[in-house]
Amino acid sequence: xxxxHIRGVLLQEMFVTIHSLEVVVDVFIxxxxxxxxxxxxSAYIAGNDQVLAAHYVxxxxxxxxxxxxxxxxxTVGSMWNIWSRNMSNxxxxxxxxxxxxxxxxxxxxxxxxxLLVMGSLFSAWLFNFNxxxxxxxxxxxxxxxxxxxxxxxxxxxxxxxxxFGTRLAALSWSLPWLFQPLAAAFxxxxxxxxxxxxxxxxxxxxxxFEAARNGLAYHVVDWPxxxxxxxLALAYCxxxxxxxxxxxxxxxxxxQFARNEA
Amino acid sequence: MHWQPRTxxxxxxxxxxxxxxxxxxxxxxxxxxxxxxxxxxxDVSFSVPKGRVVGFLGPNGAGKTTTIHILLGIxxxxxGDIRYFGDDFTTHRLECLQRIxxxxxxxxxxxxxxxxxxxxxxxxxxxxxxxxxxIAELLERFEISHTSSSQYxxxxxxQRTRINLVKSLLNDPEILLMDEPTASLDPDIADKTxxxxxxxxxxxxxxxxxxxxxxxxxxxxxxxxxxLDRGRIVAQDTPRNLVKRITAATLRVAFDSDAKExxxxxxxxxxxxxxxxxxxxxxxxxxxxxxxxxxxxxSHTGKRIIDIEIVKPxxxxxxxxxxxxxx
Numbered sequence: 001x002x003x004x005h006i007r008g009v010l011l012q013e014m015f016v017t018i019h020s021l022e023v024v025v026d027v028f029i030x031x032x033x034x035x036x037x038x039x040x041x042s043a044y045i046a047g048n049d050q051v052l053a054a055h056y057v058x059x060x061x062x063x064x065x066x067x068x069x070x071x072x073x074x075t076v077g078s079m080w081n082i083w084s085r086n087m088s089n090x091x092x093x094x095x096x097x098x099x100x101x102x103x104x105x106x107x108x109x110x111x112x113x114x115l116l117v118m119g120s121l122f123s124a125w126l127f128n129f130n131x132x133x134x135x136x137x138x139x140x141x142x143x144x145x146x147x148x149x150x151x152x153x154x155x156x157x158x159x160x161x162x163x164f165g166t167r168l169a170a171l172s173w174s175l176p177w178l179f180q181p182l183a184a185a186f187x188x189x190x191x192x193x194x195x196x197x198x199x200x201x202x203x204x205x206x207x208x209f210e211a212a213r214n215g216l217a218y219h220v221v222d223w224p225x226x227x228x229x230x231x232l233a234l235a236y237c238x239x240x241x242x243x244x245x246x247x248x249x250x251x252x253x254x255x256q257f258a259r260n261e262a
Numbered sequence: 263m264h265w266q267p268r269t270x271x272x273x274x275x276x277x278x279x280x281x282x283x284x285x286x287x288x289x290x291x292x293x294x295x296x297x298x299x300x301x302x303x304x305d306v307s308f309s310v311p312k313g314r315v316v317g318f319l320g321p322n323g324a325g326k327t328t329t330i331h332i333l334l335g336i337x338x339x340x341x342g343d344i345r346y347f348g349d350d351f352t353t354h355r356l357e358c359l360q361r362i363x364x365x366x367x368x369x370x371x372x373x374x375x376x377x378x379x380x381x382x383x384x385x386x387x388x389x390x391x392x393x394x395x396x397i398a399e400l401l402e403r404f405e406i407s408h409t410s411s412s413q414y415x416x417x418x419x420x421q422r423t424r425i426n427l428v429k430s431l432l433n434d435p436e437i438l439l440m441d442e443p444t445a446s447l448d449p450d451i452a453d454k455t456x457x458x459x460x461x462x463x464x465x466x467x468x469x470x471x472x473x474x475x476x477x478x479x480x481x482x483x484x485x486x487x488x489x490l491d492r493g494r495i496v497a498q499d500t501p502r503n504l505v506k507r508i509t510a511a512t513l514r515v516a517f518d519s520d521a522k523e524x525x526x527x528x529x530x531x532x533x534x535x536x537x538x539x540x541x542x543x544x545x546x547x548x549x550x551x552x553x554x555x556x557x558x559x560x561s562h563t564g565k566r567i568i569d570i571e572i573v574k575p576x577x578x579x580x581x582x583x584x585x586x587x588x589x
Binding site for chain 2: 258
């Protein structure tokens with residue numbers, strides 16, 4: 001991988017973010033509004049002597065943004081190139097797909113980290129909720145699992161768009177949210193119906209959410225849960241790379257890659 | 263030299279050595295692209311020598327753009343070989359891409375960001391040294407320095423085309439693949455654009471593969487023209503030689519007074535296809551070689567010829583003939 005290629009894609013991401021109100025709204029404003037709404041809901045729940053439950057809900061919403069923004073950044077970052085009919089220009093340059101994807105992932109992580117910091121300050125200021133009570137190490141591990149999972153999701157979505165066309169672009173900002181209830185973002189996994197618990201156990205974020213809640217409640221680092229989450233997330237990443245490569249190859253075989261910009 | 267002769271199994275054999283000697287920048291052999299039973303590109307072979315401009319012509323759906331996409335690696339081929347600078351494109355993809363570039367009317371840059379920002383991104387992708395200086399020089403050359411801080415989507419079509427050309431020249435390519443680069447430009451801007459392309463060819467020995475529907479552009483800048491129809495090469499020659507394939511020409515003759523009564527029987531006798539406009543001028547569709555004889559014959563019908571116009575075939579006529587029948 002060549003640094004200047006990666007820097008080129010990172011520069012493009014930065015320029016697009018600076019110039020696009022939609023990106024600023026989607027990546028920063030809308031998530032902060034979400035955090036605000038869930039802060040109010042949590043405050044209401046806490047008022048009914050359900051303080052821990054309220055904190056779980058609020059923490060869930062705050063951390064969920066890492067998955068949502070990582071996935072959004074990778075997919076929508078690429079959609080800007082497709083919408084502008086610039087994707088072909090990118091790949092007739094000596095840019096490797098892996099360099100492009102890595103840069104998009106790095107950009108997503110930076111945006112997610114920025115949002116997490118902003119959201120944490122916001123919740124401390126407005127709702128007196130200190131996310132550091134979860135523990136810095138717990139937060140770092142949660143971020144790792146969520147960023148990897150968001151990246152894996154994004155890669156599959158991107159592969160689908162390359163293969164089947166931009167009519168499926170809506171998956172970019174909708175599909176990740178499907179996993180929010182399934183990953184038990186706001187409540188312990190046991191609260192899910194039995195059938196859905198089985199689904200939750202194959203999703204990496206379920207383990208990280210559970211570990212984060214344990215961190216908040218008991219101030220511990222739940223290594224077994226994090227280990228399961230990281231291993232699963234890495235497995236998802238490997239699988240998503242395979243799926244993406246297959247879809248990309250098929251897209252080029254059937255001419256869809258070029259047609260996406262027609 | 264990167265080229266290594268194949269000992270077996272490939273389509274590149276002894277004649278490869280000859281091709282190398284002519285310094286072909288691009289060599290395409292037996293290129294094939296199938297979508298199920300449909301062949302979009304069917305056994306296409308050609309080469310682009312250093313410093314030459316090769317034009318791709320053909321009706322819509324002939325396979326021109328698909329061929330360009332395959333040559334750029336954004337569509338996979340079903341068969342055949344592609345070599346840039348003697349290197350196999352499949353195994354030396356990144357090295358090849360570093361030395362080539364493309365401009366197309368169908369691709370644009372990111373509309374949201376400024377011209378300079380767009381070009382800085384591509385300068386990084388091509389690892390251009392002294393990127394800002396290079397960008398400034400190219401913008402100056404294309405007379406669009408003033409657009410540098412404008413958002414790309416606020417530019418006119420002509421400005422965008424020139425920015426695309428700046429992008430395509432950032433890495434000092436040795437071959438440029440241009441897919442209808444002047445489409446939708448007004449004649450003045452198209453002319454300026456072609457002039458710059460001609461300069462690049464002259465100054466740097468730039469090789470170009472050029473597709474266009476504009477016959478006068480093709481005639482003007484191409485050293486060789488390849489006609490594609492339904493994925494196959496149906497004609498390949500210099501523009502001049504291709505035009506020579508059509509021997510018919512139109513002869514328009516005006517007389518000083520009514521000539522129909524005396525000239526019409528003569529032309530009928532010669533078996534010519536003709537049409538009178540009024541009674542004092544006639545348009546004759548004939549073989550170019552017969553024009554002197556017909557003029558001589560008409561001048562001996564007792565009528566005085568006051569004006570002669572000969573309309574020779576153009577590349578457009580060749581194109582129409584191929585599109586309608588096939589050479």
